[in-house]
Amino acid sequence: MTHKSGADVDLDALGGGDAAASGKRGGKGARLFLLSMAGGLIASAAIASLAPENFIHSPPEFGMAEAFEDHVTAACAAKATPDLLIIGDSRAVAGVSAQDIASAGYSVEKFALGGSGIFTGWAVLDRLVDCGVRPKSVVMAYGSVHVLDTGAMMDRTTNYDLLKGPRAGHAFAKASEWEASTFRRLAYKAISVAGPELTGVDLVLLQPALRNVLEKPPAAISNNLGNEAERASFLASAGDRFYGKANGTSELPDEKQYTADQAVPQVNREASAAIADLGRTHGFDVVFYLLPVSETAKAKLPPELFETVEAFRQELEAMGIRPLNAVWTLPDADFGDPSHVNQRGRDAVTADFLARFAAGQLSRGGRAGEAHNRVSLTVQEGEQTGQ
Amino acid sequence: MLFHTHLFIFGFLPVALAAFFIAAKVNKRLPVFVLIAASLIFYAYWMPEVTLLLLGSIVFNYLAGLFLQSDRPKATRRLAVIAAIAIDLGLLAWFKYANFFTETLHALTGFGPGPLDIILPIGISFYTFTQIAYLVDSYKGEVKEKSFSSYVLFVTFFPHLIAGPVLHHKEMMPQFADPNTYRFNWLRITLGALLFAIGLWKKVVFADTMAPWANDAFNAADAGMIPELYTAWGGSLAYTLQIYFDFSGYSDMAVGLGLMFGIVLPINFDSPYRSLSIVDFWRRWHMTLSRFLRDYLYIPLGGNRNGDVSRYRNLFLTMLLGGLWHGASWLFVVWGALHGIYLIIAHLWGQAGLSLQRFVGKTAAPFAGWAITMFAVIIAWVFFRATTIGGAGDMLGGMAGMNGADPAVLMNFLADPRLWGVGSPIIVMLAAVLLPNSMWMVRQAERFLTDNKRAAILGGGLLTGVATFVGLIFIGAQNEFLYFQF
Numbered sequence: 001m002t003h004k005s006g007a008d009v010d011l012d013a014l015g016g017g018d019a020a021a022s023g024k025r026g027g028k029g030a031r032l033f034l035l036s037m038a039g040g041l042i043a044s045a046a047i048a049s050l051a052p053e054n055f056i057h058s059p060p061e062f063g064m065a066e067a068f069e070d071h072v073t074a075a076c077a078a079k080a081t082p083d084l085l086i087i088g089d090s091r092a093v094a095g096v097s098a099q100d101i102a103s104a105g106y107s108v109e110k111f112a113l114g115g116s117g118i119f120t121g122w123a124v125l126d127r128l129v130d131c132g133v134r135p136k137s138v139v140m141a142y143g144s145v146h147v148l149d150t151g152a153m154m155d156r157t158t159n160y161d162l163l164k165g166p167r168a169g170h171a172f173a174k175a176s177e178w179e180a181s182t183f184r185r186l187a188y189k190a191i192s193v194a195g196p197e198l199t200g201v202d203l204v205l206l207q208p209a210l211r212n213v214l215e216k217p218p219a220a221i222s223n224n225l226g227n228e229a230e231r232a233s234f235l236a237s238a239g240d241r242f243y244g245k246a247n248g249t250s251e252l253p254d255e256k257q258y259t260a261d262q263a264v265p266q267v268n269r270e271a272s273a274a275i276a277d278l279g280r281t282h283g284f285d286v287v288f289y290l291l292p293v294s295e296t297a298k299a300k301l302p303p304e305l306f307e308t309v310e311a312f313r314q315e316l317e318a319m320g321i322r323p324l325n326a327v328w329t330l331p332d333a334d335f336g337d338p339s340h341v342n343q344r345g346r347d348a349v350t351a352d353f354l355a356r357f358a359a360g361q362l363s364r365g366g367r368a369g370e371a372h373n374r375v376s377l378t379v380q381e382g383e384q385t386g387q
Numbered sequence: 388m389l390f391h392t393h394l395f396i397f398g399f400l401p402v403a404l405a406a407f408f409i410a411a412k413v414n415k416r417l418p419v420f421v422l423i424a425a426s427l428i429f430y431a432y433w434m435p436e437v438t439l440l441l442l443g444s445i446v447f448n449y450l451a452g453l454f455l456q457s458d459r460p461k462a463t464r465r466l467a468v469i470a471a472i473a474i475d476l477g478l479l480a481w482f483k484y485a486n487f488f489t490e491t492l493h494a495l496t497g498f499g500p501g502p503l504d505i506i507l508p509i510g511i512s513f514y515t516f517t518q519i520a521y522l523v524d525s526y527k528g529e530v531k532e533k534s535f536s537s538y539v540l541f542v543t544f545f546p547h548l549i550a551g552p553v554l555h556h557k558e559m560m561p562q563f564a565d566p567n568t569y570r571f572n573w574l575r576i577t578l579g580a581l582l583f584a585i586g587l588w589k590k591v592v593f594a595d596t597m598a599p600w601a602n603d604a605f606n607a608a609d610a611g612m613i614p615e616l617y618t619a620w621g622g623s624l625a626y627t628l629q630i631y632f633d634f635s636g637y638s639d640m641a642v643g644l645g646l647m648f649g650i651v652l653p654i655n656f657d658s659p660y661r662s663l664s665i666v667d668f669w670r671r672w673h674m675t676l677s678r679f680l681r682d683y684l685y686i687p688l689g690g691n692r693n694g695d696v697s698r699y700r701n702l703f704l705t706m707l708l709g710g711l712w713h714g715a716s717w718l719f720v721v722w723g724a725l726h727g728i729y730l731i732i733a734h735l736w737g738q739a740g741l742s743l744q745r746f747v748g749k750t751a752a753p754f755a756g757w758a759i760t761m762f763a764v765i766i767a768w769v770f771f772r773a774t775t776i777g778g779a780g781d782m783l784g785g786m787a788g789m790n791g792a793d794p795a796v797l798m799n800f801l802a803d804p805r806l807w808g809v810g811s812p813i814i815v816m817l818a819a820v821l822l823p824n825s826m827w828m829v830r831q832a833e834r835f836l837t838d839n840k841r842a843a844i845l846g847g848g849l850l851t852g853v854a855t856f857v858g859l860i861f862i863g864a865q866n867e868f869l870y871f872q873f
Contacts, residue, residue, distance in 0.1 A: 036847075036852065040848060207862075207863065214860065
C-alpha cells in the first residue's frame, strides 16, 4: 500500500515538459495506440452487435418479437391467404383474440406487437405482401394511443426489429419521408441507405439492454430462458397475450402522456393511406378497429384527445379504409392493467370485433355471413361514445 | 453539458478539437478565441442566462486585477483587494448561501424570509476561488501574464470550468502564451484520450453503479427509516466509493480534455484511499482545493507561524470553511470540522512522538494506519452524503450496531446479480485500494509511447478501446457529477 505520494500538483507529467517542446515526440507510438484503440472500440461494437440478442434483451418483448419474426417467415413461406390479417399494437395483442376469431370460422394471421404503431403496421404489411401473402381483409387494430403517437416509430428495439428483409430500406425511406422530426428524418434516411448495422442504430437500441447485462451478467441466462419461453408461447397462442392480469384497474392508460392539443401526426395519415394503397393494389379491403379504453380513462383524460382520434377515424373512409367503430369504453373491471384488457375484456372486445366485422362483410356482400359466432352489437352499441 | 454524454463525446468535443487545430493553422492567437467560444457554449448549454454572470465576474476581476497590479500606493491596493474579494464572496454568498443563512436564521429565531428562489450558477465556487487567487497574486505583484484573452480562457476553459481542478493562473497563463500549446501533438492527444477513457469508466461504470447502493441506504435513513448494521455499512461504503470515482473520474476527464487541447491541468487525486494517515489523505484528495485552502486561507490566517494553538485553530478553521465551501448545509460544516479534528489529532499524535509501530508492530502498522484513516474518512462521508442530521445520526447508529444486524440483508447482497457485473462493489473497492491510479497508468503509457514499445502500445490501445466501448454503453444513467453542486 505504500507508493510515491503526490504531495503537490505535478505539471511535468502527462505529456508536459519535453513533449510541449517537441510535437513529434512519441508521435509514431501515439498514432499506433489510437489506431489500436479504435480497433478495440470497433471490435467491441462488432462483438456486441453479433452477440445473441436473446441473452441481452429482457423478456417478454424480445421473445414476442422473435415469435413475430418466425410468424412472418412462416407466412411468407406458405404464401398465406388468410381471411383476416390483423396488424396492430399491444392492445390488439391483448384484446383481439386470433384464436377466438379462428374459432369463429375465419382463417386469421395476427401480426400485432407491443409498441408497434400504424407506420410499423404498414411496414410489416408491405413486407408480407411483398413476399406473397395475400389476405382477403386487413384489420388495422389500434388503441387511440397509437393514433396520437408522435413520430414514425417508438424507440423500442422490437419496432426496429420488425423492419427487416429486402423491404427494410424502402420502409426506412418512407419513415424518413413521413416523419416530422428533422433529426429523425435524416437518421431514417441514413439507415435506408446504409442499413441499421452500418449506421449503428442496432447498437444504439441495444445499449440499455447491454448495460443491464454487463451490470448483472446472470441476467443474460434469465433473459434467454424468458425470451425462449415467450417466443414459444406467443407463437403457440397465435399472437394472443395478456399484459396485466389484474381483475380491473382505475389507473390511467398511456394516453395520459398526451396533452389536449395533441394532433394526429402526419406519419399516421401517410401510413394509413399507404395501407389502403396496398389494399387497392393487391385486392384486399382494409378496416380500422379501435380498441377500447376504460371508463375511468374516458372520464378523466382530456376529451380533446378522443375528439382528435374521432376526427382521424372520420378521415379514413376517404382513404379507402372502413372504420368499424368509434372511441368506446369497457368497464374498469375489464382491464388487466391501465392500457390492456384482461380475459373478460378480451372476450368482449373480440365479440364486438367479430360482430362488427361480420356486419360489415354482410353489408358488402362478403363471406362474413359464413361466420359461426356472430354476436349481437346491441350490448356494445350502448357502450360506445361519440356515436 | 456533461462530459459523459454522447452529445459531448460525439458532437461537441470533435467539433471543438477540429476548430481549435484549424484555427491554430490560421493564426497564433485564434485558438484562444476558439477555446473561449467553445467554453462559453459549453457553459451556456446548461443555462444561458448565468453565462452573463460568469462574464461579468470575469470582467470585474480582470479590471480589479489590473488595478491591483498598478503602481498605486500599497494601502490603496490593500483596500481594493479586500473590496474586490468581498464582492466576489458576496456574490458567492448570495447565490450559494443566502438560503442557508435565511433558513438558519428562521430556525433559530422564527423570523426572516422563507426560502428564496435563487438558482445556483453551476461552477460558481470554482470560478470564484480561481479569481480570488488571481486578485491576491495581483496584489502581491506575482502576476506576469496580463493578456485579457488569456485571462478569460484561464477562467472559462471548459474542462475545468464547472467542477475544477481549481486552477492557479501561474500554471495556466504561461501555457496560453506559449505557441507550442497550439501545435498539434499526437502524444498529448493520445494521452488525453486515454485519460478521458479512464475517467469515463470511473464515472459511468464505477461511480454510477455505486450510486443506487448508496442512495437506497441514505435516502431511507433521511426519510426516517432506521438502518441496521449491514445496510448502514453497505450504504456508507458505497458512497465512499461513489464520491471518489465520481470526482476523480471527472477530474481525469478534465485533465484528459485539457491535454487534448495542449493544456496541462493539475492533478487532483493521487489514490486517496491508499492513504496511511489523515494527513496523507489530504495530500491526495482534491489536491488543487487543498492547495488553494493552504495558500489562500491557512497561510493568510497565520499558518503555523504563531505556535501550536494558533496552528491548530487555523487548521480547524481552514477545514471548517473548506467544508462550507462544498455546500450550504450544516452537514458540510460538520464534515469539515471532523476533518479539522482528525488533522489536529494526527499532528498532536506526531508531536507526542507516538507511532502505530509501537502498538501493533512494524508489519501491521501500515495496515492499521490505513484502516484507521479509512474508518475516519468513511464516518465523515456519512455527514457529507446525508441530507438531514437525523439521517446521518441513524446511519452512524446503524454502523455502530445500535439498530441490530439482519443477516437477510447480507444474504440479499450476496445473491444480488450486480455482484458479478463490471461495476461490482467488490471490483470497485479493490480498484480503489489496490489498482494503480490513472496518473500512473498515463505515465506508463507515455513511457511506452515515447519508447515505441509496440506490444504494450497495441495491447494498451486495444484494452482502452474495449474499456471505452463499455464506458459508452454505460452512459445513460441520470446521475450528474456530485461535485457540480459544490
